[in-house]
Amino acid sequence: MGAHLGRRYVTETGTEPDPARKYEFDPQFGFPERNEREMVASQEQMNLAQLPLEQRDYCAQYLLKLMKCKRDNWPNFLACKHERHDWDYCEHQDYVMRMKEYERERRLQLRKKRVEAQAEAA
């Protein structure tokens, strides 16, 4: 699952982003341009499929394709490997994006701390 971050949690309590608080930096800060995430499945489609709320994320279109494949191929439960892989890969990319967001927030906090320290020293 990754590096052991326990030490950072204990020693750098000021700069670790707190999951309870909202991230405070402007999303565009540091980027020349940023694309918005595209949502492919419509609300109506998700409603018709009766997806639970936690699954109505940016990978819902792959999940809907997977559900359709499973329903079409029942009882062959081994049939939808490709669709399942697509959905899993999308979720994996989503998780990696979350990790990157966290890291971005953390580095911006560190930068802020450095800037403040320099301003005080000066």
Added chain:
Amino acid sequence: MAGVGFRRWAQALSKGKGSGISALLSGCRAASGASKDGLPGPYPTTPDEKAAAAKKYNMRVEDYEPYPNNGEGYGDYPKLPDRSQHERDPWYQWDHPDLRRNWGEPMHWNFDMFIRNRVDTSPSPVSWSTMCKQLFGFIGFMLFMFYVGEKIPAYQPVAPKQYPYNNLYLERGGDPEKQPEEVKNYEI
């Protein structure tokens, strides 16, 4: 029991003791019934009455202790210790094994409460104070740890999950008339 009664009845009839109905009525009774002088009586005051009552209940005079005479209606019934049948020796050959009682033994006033299916007065394996300390110590420790976990949570180093359509405003029951707060999610 019925067979013995029938035999006696037939013998009494053949011997001709009494006539007609009274012969029928002079059959034998089961030993479980109390005789008229075996029933409880008034509260004993003199030592003679106490000795008689103790004998009636098959108890030693030293052991016999009536209930206090305060109008509750116990009479001379003995006051036995409030120990349930659970505490009696399970390996002894009682006359009534499930009741753990011998024939003729004085019954507690609340005997039907103290049978083995009901109230159990057995001592606990450890003292009450130890049990309390252990239980409340554990509960207190768990509550303390939950509190610590609220203050210092453990979490994965990931940002919160991003949802479309203004964080699923309508799906979470938001008012369709009102304008939701704009949530833009970007790629990274």
